Amino acid sequence: MTQAVPGQPLRLADRSPARRRSGRGSGAAPWVFLAPFIVLFLMFLVAPIVVAIGTSLFKVQKSGLGFDTASKTVFVGIQNYATALADPAFIAGFGRVLLFGIVQVPVMLALALIFALLLDSARTKFKRVLRLGVFLPFAIPGVVAALLWGFLYQPGVSPIVEGLKSIGISVDFLSSGSVLWSIANVSTWSYTGVNMIILFSALQTVPRELFEAARIDGAGELRTAFSIKVPLIAPALLLTALFSVIGTLQLFNEPTILKNLTTNITTEYTPNMAVFATTQANGNLNLGSAMAIILGLVTFILSVVVSSVSNRRGRNA
Amino acid sequence: MTASTTSVRVPRRATRSKSDESGGERRSPLAQTVVIIITVVALIYFLVPVYWLLVASTKTSSDLFGTPGFEFAKFNLFGNLAALTTYDHGIFWRWMLNSIIYSGLGSVLMTFVSVISGYALAKYRFRGRSIVLGAVLGSMLVPGTVLAQPTYVLLTHLGLVNTYAGVLIPTLVYPFGVMLAYVYAQTSIPDEILEAARLDGAGEFRAFFSIGVRLMSGGMVTILLFAFLGSWNNYLLPLLVLNDIDLVPVTVGLTGWFRQSIDIPALQGLLVVGALVSVIPVVVVFLSLQRYWRAGLSAGGVRF
Numbered sequence: 001m002t003q004a005v006p007g008q009p010l011r012l013a014d015r016s017p018a019r020r021r022s023g024r025g026s027g028a029a030p031w032v033f034l035a036p037f038i039v040l041f042l043m044f045l046v047a048p049i050v051v052a053i054g055t056s057l058f059k060v061q062k063s064g065l066g067f068d069t070a071s072k073t074v075f076v077g078i079q080n081y082a083t084a085l086a087d088p089a090f091i092a093g094f095g096r097v098l099l100f101g102i103v104q105v106p107v108m109l110a111l112a113l114i115f116a117l118l119l120d121s122a123r124t125k126f127k128r129v130l131r132l133g134v135f136l137p138f139a140i141p142g143v144v145a146a147l148l149w150g151f152l153y154q155p156g157v158s159p160i161v162e163g164l165k166s167i168g169i170s171v172d173f174l175s176s177g178s179v180l181w182s183i184a185n186v187s188t189w190s191y192t193g194v195n196m197i198i199l200f201s202a203l204q205t206v207p208r209e210l211f212e213a214a215r216i217d218g219a220g221e222l223r224t225a226f227s228i229k230v231p232l233i234a235p236a237l238l239l240t241a242l243f244s245v246i247g248t249l250q251l252f253n254e255p256t257i258l259k260n261l262t263t264n265i266t267t268e269y270t271p272n273m274a275v276f277a278t279t280q281a282n283g284n285l286n287l288g289s290a291m292a293i294i295l296g297l298v299t300f301i302l303s304v305v306v307s308s309v310s311n312r313r314g315r316n317a
Numbered sequence: 318m319t320a321s322t323t324s325v326r327v328p329r330r331a332t333r334s335k336s337d338e339s340g341g342e343r344r345s346p347l348a349q350t351v352v353i354i355i356t357v358v359a360l361i362y363f364l365v366p367v368y369w370l371l372v373a374s375t376k377t378s379s380d381l382f383g384t385p386g387f388e389f390a391k392f393n394l395f396g397n398l399a400a401l402t403t404y405d406h407g408i409f410w411r412w413m414l415n416s417i418i419y420s421g422l423g424s425v426l427m428t429f430v431s432v433i434s435g436y437a438l439a440k441y442r443f444r445g446r447s448i449v450l451g452a453v454l455g456s457m458l459v460p461g462t463v464l465a466q467p468t469y470v471l472l473t474h475l476g477l478v479n480t481y482a483g484v485l486i487p488t489l490v491y492p493f494g495v496m497l498a499y500v501y502a503q504t505s506i507p508d509e510i511l512e513a514a515r516l517d518g519a520g521e522f523r524a525f526f527s528i529g530v531r532l533m534s535g536g537m538v539t540i541l542l543f544a545f546l547g548s549w550n551n552y553l554l555p556l557l558v559l560n561d562i563d564l565v566p567v568t569v570g571l572t573g574w575f576r577q578s579i580d581i582p583a584l585q586g587l588l589v590v591g592a593l594v595s596v597i598p599v600v601v602v603f604l605s606l607q608r609y610w611r612a613g614l615s616a617g618g619v620r621f
Contacts, residue, residue, distance in 0.1 A: 029521035033437035034449060036430045037495060044468060044487040045456055051474065052467030115359065118352060126356055132604075133360045136367065139603035141550045143568040144592045147575055148366050151373070151589070159369065159386025189363065221348070250462040253552050260576045272553070275466050280557060285470055292466040296459070303458050 049296075056080050056290035080290035089268040090291060094298065096180065097270050101248035104184040109240055111188070112195035117225050119196070120203040131200075135193035142190055146257040149186045154261060174262040186254045191247070195240045202236030203229055242306045249299045252276070271295045374593040378586040397590040409591055411563060412570035416549060416595075419484055419566050424544035427491045431540050435498020436529045440511060450499075456492045462553050469557040483558045484566075488548050494540045501536030502529065539609040542602065549599055567595045 059076040084090055115134050119127055137145060153173035155161045164171050173182045206229060214224045230237075252272040259265040267281065268274035275295060279288030365387075372389055373381060374397060380390040401409050438450055468487045469478070477483035506529055514524045530537070552568050559565050562573070571591055578584035603610070 027443060030437040030441035030443050030446070033433045033525065037434040037490075038449070040430065040486075040490045041452065041456070041492075044471075044490045045459065045464065048464055048467035048471045048487075051471045055470050111359075114355065118355065130356050130359065133363050136600070137363055139546075139600045140367070140596050141568055141599065143550065143552050143572060144596055145366075147571060147588065147592055148370055150575065151585075152366060152369065156382055157386065157585070162386065189366070193363070246458070246460050250460045252462055257572055257575060260572075260579060272462055276553070276557070279466050279469065285473070288466055289470055292463060296463040299460060299463060300458065 049293075052289040052292055055286055056293055059286050060284075080287045081294065083287060084291045084294055087268075087274075089266065090271065090274045093268055093271040093274050097248055097251050100180055100184055100251065101245055103181075104187055105241060105244045105248060107184075108188045108192050108244065109195060109237065111192050112199055112240065113230070113237070115192070115196045116199035116203055117229060119200050120229070121221065121225070131196075134196055137189050138191065138193040140190070142253050143257065145190045146186050146254040149182070149189070150258055150261055153182055153258070174258070174264060176264040179258065179262060179264045183251070183254045183258060186258075187247075187251075191244070195244070198240055199233060199236055202233040206232045238306065238309070242303060245302055245306055246299055249295065249302065271298075370589065370593055370596075374590040376586070378583055381586055381589065382582075394590070397586060398594075401587050401590050401594070404587055408562070409567075409570065409587075409594075412565060412567040413595065415481075415564060416566040416568070418481065419488075419551070419555075420545050420548040423485050423488050423548045424541055427489050427494055427544040427548075428537055428541045430489055431491055431494030431544075432498045432502075432530070432533060432537055433525065434495045435500075436502045436506075436525055436533070438495070438499050439502035440506060440508070440529070453492045453495050453499075456490075457496060461551075465553040465557055468554060472558055478558055479560050479564065481564065484551070484555050484564075487554065488551060491544055491547075494544055497540050497543075498533065498536060501533050501539075505536065506532045535609070538606065542606050542610055545602070546599065567591075571595065 057075060057077060057080070058073045059079065060071050061074050062071045115130065119131055140148070152158045152160055155165075155172075158173075161171060161173070172178060210228055210232075211224055214228055219227065250272055251270040255265050255269050256273060256276075259267075259269070267277040271291070272295065275288055275291045278284050278291055282288075369386055372387060375392050375394040376384065376390050377393045377396065380393070384390040434453075438446060438453075464487075472478050472483045472487070477486075510528055510532075511524050514528055519527070549566075550568065551566065552572075555566050555569050559569070562570070565573075571588060574584050574588045574591070578588055
């Protein structure tokens with residue numbers, strides 16, 4: 001008896017009927033159901049990471065004197081990591097996305113929060129129009145959004161550049177100083193809507209009685225919004241912050257596409273672009289893998305930091 | 318992360334909107350004006366690029382550069398569509414077809430895998446369940462683009478580079494879908510119904526396909542929608558994996574044109590109308606299924 005149920009006491013909390021009658025073969029059913037996912041998960045989530053770690057520890061060495069195409073793979077330990085971390089362009093990419101994130105994420109989330117509060121406010125007219133309008137860009141694939149803004153940044157085609165020029169203001173959205181913010185604009189345009197919807201959904205869960213109480217106490221609409229609504233949806237706000245931070249570090253599509261318009265975006269402009277350039281253009285899988293793993297680790301660490309800050313805030317609230 | 322979940326939210330919405338209507342207090346004219354200004358500015362910002370795309374795709378190539386961007390000129394939409402169709406032996410439609418294969422077939426398979434896994438995790442208690450759940454949650458934090466390069470390395474080992482399968486199969490791992498399915502299965506399938514089915518002699522598979530799938534159908538549409546959009550937007554992986562221009566999805570194809578259009582200005586006109594055409598199916602699906610993605614986003618949000 002004791003042998004039949006090793007570790008059983010820990011699982012007494014399970015209340016599912018399936019558990020109670022698990023004697024009759026249903027024990028295998030969940031694993032059969034999960035099998036496709038587990039196989040795919042191991043093959044295309046775990047294995048790539050393992051292979052990439054493995055690959056990152058080797059180096060292809062050309063033998064002979066240049067005419068000889070034979071090459072062999074040798075174990076080099078963490079040399080690729082050292083090379084990546086010593087590459088100023090790769091490191092500069094991290095600095096760039098960090099700067100981008102510090103500015104773009106708060107701006108985008110502030111906009112999303114304002115729109116969500118407007119949608120939530122009882123007396124806002126045009127709610128449907130606002131919701132649909134702000135959200136529509138999210139339905140446009142990020143790549144097409146970047147193409148679209150690419151046209152709007154190009155002198156000659158862009159009605160914005162031409163229009164401003166006609167009233168004597170000359171702007172260059174693609175100069176070395178402005179191009180990062182032009183990319184930030186594309187991200188903001190694309191993703192404000194989805195964050196607005198997440199925050200709006202969170203606002204809907206706030207108990208209505210709290211607003212009534214605040215109103216009776218004489219708090220105005222703005223006061224209610226910032227002293228009651230915003231603190232109560234802090235968890236959702238931090239969730240959107242977390243996803244935005246992850247997204248920022250992965251920045252690839254927009255700069256890659258806008259790179260066609262300006263030399264101010266280099267091939268290693270963001271860490272992900274550096275991974276791509278090293279892997280694809282330079283054909284150095286080993287160094288590319290090391291860079292991808294560094295990027296993955298940095299992303300992971302930042303995610304943990306953001307979510308632990310969020311948990312602490314959540315507990316205080 | 319789950320600590321912040323507010324579980325009682327569905328009934329509240331109804332009572333709330335009612336008190337919204339009744340509590341009609343006047344807002345000061347100043348506040349009213351500020352709200353209107355914010356709304357108008359927001360709509361201009363978010364919709365003008367879309368409007369520009371609509372206008373630009375009706376213009377001839379020379380008008381694209383020669384006339385003001387926000388004004389309609391000679392209406393040449395059908396001419397542009399014809400040019401798009403014939404250019405390079407209709408390569409554009411080949412890309413659209415590829416995208417439909419990657420996203421259509423991919424999202425159906427992705428949804429199936431997600432739903433059956435979410436169901437298993439929600440409706441059975443078995444040893445190892447918490448490990449699988451933890452793995453699903455944890456892997457939601459692994460961004461797809463970080464995985465793209467390692468996946469490419471793996472695919473080179475497997476000999477799947479430059480094949481449909483090389484783009485299609487890796488995207489089938491969709492932890493967010495599993496998580497959504499798990500939430501839906503938990504909330505929409507009462508244990509009693511499954512138990513009754515079992516008492517009637519239905520096997521576990523029968524119970525899933527005849528009861529589980531039916532009760533989760535709303536959630537399935539949501540997952541399908543997200544999976545479809547996600548893979549339609551997929552860019553980095555196909556860019557790495559595919560070299561053959563006949564195999565690429567429309568996102569990669571169009572950006573290739575964008576690169577070339579610097580040297581071949583005639584491509585700019587095709588690019589504009591191509592971008593419009595590539596967006597239309599997604600926007601239509603998206604707007605017509607609003608109910609589902611809103612539900613999906615709030616469910617996804619509530620989980621955290």
